Amino acid sequence: MITTEGFQKTCVDLVRSLNPSICQMMLFSATYSDEVMAFASEIVKDPVVLRLKREKQTLNNIRQFFIRCYDPEQKYHAIEQIYAYLPLGQAMIFCRTKATARELAVRMASQQHSVRELTGALDIEQRASVIRQFRDRVFNVLISTKVTDR
Known part of the structure; x- marks a missing residue:
């Protein structure tokens, strides 16, 4: 949705308006494309990524x-x-x-x-x-x- 419907600029503007000292950002999905992962890494600094093992998916x-x-x-x-x-x-x-x-x-x-x-x-x-x-x-x-x- 972020990449296909042009919400990148809106997301960036929103993130820039937040106070990073009191804001915690979490992204959840069953699947992420490489494009969305690259975009997420731009707006979330030093992310902790949790992934299930393939057999647990x-x-x-x-x-x-x-x-x-x-x-x-x-x-x-x-x-x-x-x-x-x-x-x-x-x-x-x-x-x-x-x-x-x-x-x-x-x-x-x-x-x-x-x-x-x-x-x-x-x-x-x-x-x-x-x-x-x-x-x-x-x-x-x-x-x-x-x-x-x-």
Whole structure:
């Protein structure tokens, strides 16, 4: 969000306005791109970085799948296969683009899946509402772009 939506200047201005003797800065995320890490190191001096070991980065009750697919039809077929053979309570599916997320959501909804999209097309309040609904199990499939890591 910082790098993709042009918030760098705003962040720098905000940090410069703070009194470093009484301000403690903490950044939390499940993932940080190299670009965001470089930017964070510019605004946070001498940071203490805590990272989980690779084997501790996933929860035991969450199953993650990586299936190499070569076209959109193969991708959709893989999703159908997962749903056909595994009992899934909820699922998050990540797409590279808003258009792909939209197409997948429409297609899955037409197959009677309870699905919502979470993309940059939504404002912050709408995103929060979708996440709240997912946590409350109002729907089962969250289709998202990279906006979820924000």
